[in-house]
Amino acid sequence: MCNEGRYRYAFSLKDLMVKQSSSHIDITLYNILMFHLFASKNSVFVDTILDEIQEKRLEFDDVTYNFLVYGFSNCESGSRSVYYLTEMISKELKLSNRSLRAVVRSLLEDNKFTEVLKLSQEMETKRWVHCSIVQNEIVTSFLNMGKLQEAVKFLENMIRKDLIPDNINYDNLIKKMCHHGRNDTASDLLDSMLMKANIPDSTTYDRLIQELSVCNKIDDALDLYTEMLNHKLAPSINTYEVLTEKLCECGRTLEGEKLIDTMIRAGEQPSKGMFGSVVSRYRFERNFTKASKLLQRMQQFGYKPDFETHWSLISTLSRLSDRDIDDNSSNFLSKLLSESGFKPKKDVDRKSK
Known part of the structure; x- marks a missing residue:
């Protein structure tokens, strides 16, 4: 009846x-009626119900308060929502996550962030957990005001006091902390998710691994990469590229090549950039045999080496004596020379005859 706007009939019933x-x-009967009145956005009729409840001296239960907090929030009556919320807390009644989310969002829409913080502090004193959405809303508001330290402190407080639910999801906040250069906080959030047996998604791992790599914390990045694989999550090609590039910069060229091998074994195709990073590093290390072999593998995937790499290997390998290079490198050199328009001298002499 409420859904169809037949309020007079609903009240008669x-x-x-x-x-x-x-x-x-x-009180259950009134709770049900209030729920449907709020659902149809008719808070005016709710006042009639409240007057009758008071007249009959009925006591509100936690369901009544939760409906009132949630309902008035959705009907854009934030002040009334906060009133019943305050009364509810004073009676030691537990606020549902649904109602909490609604009132927080309503207050933030009205630019009443201070009241949200007061609510959070009140919940903290009672050791009530803050659901993922509420934490996200509060941290995002801090960040939008340029208060990074306050945002970090809030999150650290939630973790330290274990005011986080079992189904906590910090994926969004981990990425935001990475964006603001707080990789330490991002790592703590990721650990908190894992402690609650919640696995971050692959894009979260990707972002943190890439940020740690850029900050030259390559071992930490590799630990997360291994953890990611253990959770059967697939790293993005960007993650592989950044890890390979940083490993090569650190002189850990063989580990960079192993990443390429890992991708190939998994049935994935390494990027040209990954091959290029490792080949360039082997050239820098004057390990031309390794460079030539990897260049061959690169070409098997349809990638063409850049002009500088191509001619550098040709000129270098051509200067080495036969005992300095193995058969594979020698064959590779012949192939490179042939593809570049050069022919062995004996072939030229034979044709001239």
């Missing part, structure tokens, strides 16, 4: 039910 149960009137 309520009156009939109240009359039939005059010996024991239950």
